[in-house]
Amino acid sequence: xxxxxxxxxxxxxxxxxxxxxxxxxxxxxxxxxxxxxxxxxxxxxxxxxxxxxxxxxxxxxxxxxxxxxxxxxxxxxxxxxxxxxxxxxxxxxxxxxxxxxxxxxxxxxxxxxxxxxxxxxxxxxxxxxxxxxxxxxxxxxxxxxxxxxxxxxxxxxxxxxxxxxxxxxxxxxxxxxxxxxxxxxxxxxxx
Numbered sequence: 001x002x003x004x005x006x007x008x009x010x011x012x013x014x015x016x017x018x019x020x021x022x023x024x025x026x027x028x029x030x031x032x033x034x035x036x037x038x039x040x041x042x043x044x045x046x047x048x049x050x051x052x053x054x055x056x057x058x059x060x061x062x063x064x065x066x067x068x069x070x071x072x073x074x075x076x077x078x079x080x081x082x083x084x085x086x087x088x089x090x091x092x093x094x095x096x097x098x099x100x101x102x103x104x105x106x107x108x109x110x111x112x113x114x115x116x117x118x119x120x121x122x123x124x125x126x127x128x129x130x131x132x133x134x135x136x137x138x139x140x141x142x143x144x145x146x147x148x149x150x151x152x153x154x155x156x157x158x159x160x161x162x163x164x165x166x167x168x169x170x171x172x173x174x175x176x177x178x179x180x181x182x183x184x185x186x187x188x189x190x191x
């Protein structure tokens with residue numbers, strides 16, 4: 001319950017920040033005008049845990065961001081993206097490498113990334129940033145939560161749906177102790 005409340009409050013804060021920016025005539029970043037488009041999206045996918053004997057969990061989440069209009073590096077586009085996901089289907093674990101008894105696990109993630117997209121209707125996407133993950137393991141007798149903050153990166157493919165949005169298939173991995181990898185499919189709207 002506490003994790004779900006934390007996730008919802010963080011998501012609402014992100015939406016409030018994006019909403020307050022819509023009141024401005026033109027977005028500014030560090031006092032400079034930066035024309036571009038706001039992004040909001042949803043995603044869902046599989047989360048893999050690097051520990052032995054852990055089955056996959058399934059997460060869903062939101063993406064909030066800003067894509068800058070000025071082209072960079074080979075006419076691609078740059079964006080700042082905030083992403084939050086939470087498990088809607090816990091994974092199973094069991095065997096001698098964990099607690100010696102079977103149980104369930106879930107994960108909440110919050111990330112802030114710099115994203116690059118190549119030009120074209122079909123494009124490559126790469127991201128680099130930081131991610132905070134909270135992995136909770138539960139057995140009949142024990143509940144253990146492990147928070148970790150680390151560097152993260154992702155790579156993916158996307159398809160533009162005109163000027164208003166796109167669909168993206170993406171892999172994200174972290175460098176931390178929680179050792180999670182997320183394979184997701186999502187849709188993003190631009191406005």
